Amino acid sequence: MQPSLQNHPGWQWCTAEGSELHTLLMGLHSTFREKLQWLEEAENLALAFQADREKRQADQAAAVDK
Numbered sequence: 001m002q003p004s005l006q007n008h009p010g011w012q013w014c015t016a017e018g019s020e021l022h023t024l025l026m027g028l029h030s031t032f033r034e035k036l037q038w039l040e041e042a043e044n045l046a047l048a049f050q051a052d053r054e055k056r057q058a059d060q061a062a063a064v065d066k
């Protein structure tokens with residue numbers, strides 16, 4: 001069996017409570033630098049979503065004007 005499958009938590013983290021617990025545990029075990037990196041990646045993702053949303057809105061407005 002693969003090591004990654006042996007360490008899989010099963011369905012424990014696949015619930016709302018389990019997901020919250022997993023997030024808290026990950027926060028306890030990560031360094032400050034890792035937390036900052038995660039925040040930067042989350043910010044980049046949010047900015048990409050915003051840019052995509054604005055592009056789709058502009059495309060829809062251009063299609064309506066035609």
